Amino acid sequence: MIRLALEPLVVGRSLRVEEMGPHDMRARGEGRGTGRTKAWIDAAGLLDGARVSRLERRGKRLAMVAADGRVLVVQLGMSGQLMLAPDAAATHRHVTWRVSGQRHPLVFRDPRRFGGVTPYASPEALHEAWDAELGVDALSVTGPQLAAVLRGTRAVKALLLDQRAIAGVGNIYADESLFLAGIDPRTRCAKVGRSRARELADAIRTVLRRAVRTGGSTLRDHRTALGKPGQAQQLHAVYGRSGEPCVRCGALLRSATLAGRTTAWCPGCQRRSGAVQKG
DNA sequence: CAGGTATCCTGTCCGC
């Protein structure tokens, strides 16, 4: 979504770092302080004077690849925004780039500072890192690919949140995908058979494509790269609806903490694979 | 190995 929206606005254009926020952000392998660390200044300033040749995305990470080979990856975390729009909020801006030929700057802002930027010396270095840290991209995951990582005793919900297994699924869309596939989030990975793995892969692609098409889920702060609220939250069948009746079967939706995250599901529609369901 | 928990931050909402 963000990549699709920004691509026509920044590719082929040059960047100037116009402003840097007062705080440093997470830079891989570095701690954070209240002031600016050298790592942060190096990362945030990396694309100063660079011409953007393309944008690449895998999972939740977006890479801006410069014509001279420099690469800057942006991760938004929980509250991050990357936008080129007239109404980008002025607070919590961490990097502001002037984009040649564009009236409005490109802004990376993130109130909670869970996001960050990571510099790479080349596209090769970028891909090497991504291959090591990220699994197959969720927007195009296939049944066999998912089946290959569905091993072990952990809950399938935990696997969906593991970016090394599948890259790009977060808490909302993990729950929505499991609902669409009719799988109980507590199901152990190894209990998910091949056919259900395919159904889950289909569900993940469907849910994410829908979310991309509708601009993502705006619960509060989220905005598209053009500054508009998303609409995907209107499609939520289970996320944030614990206690309400299931849209499919009417049973009351349950919730529990799983893999450290609030998890909602329908006890009627979603079942554990394999053995007979038990309380 | 895998699960739970704490941690990094700020903003918002709710109950008192």
Added chain:
DNA sequence: TGCGGACAGGATACCT
């Protein structure tokens, strides 16, 4: 109106 606490879209370090 103010205040404390719970909670939030993510990721990781560190326990057990």
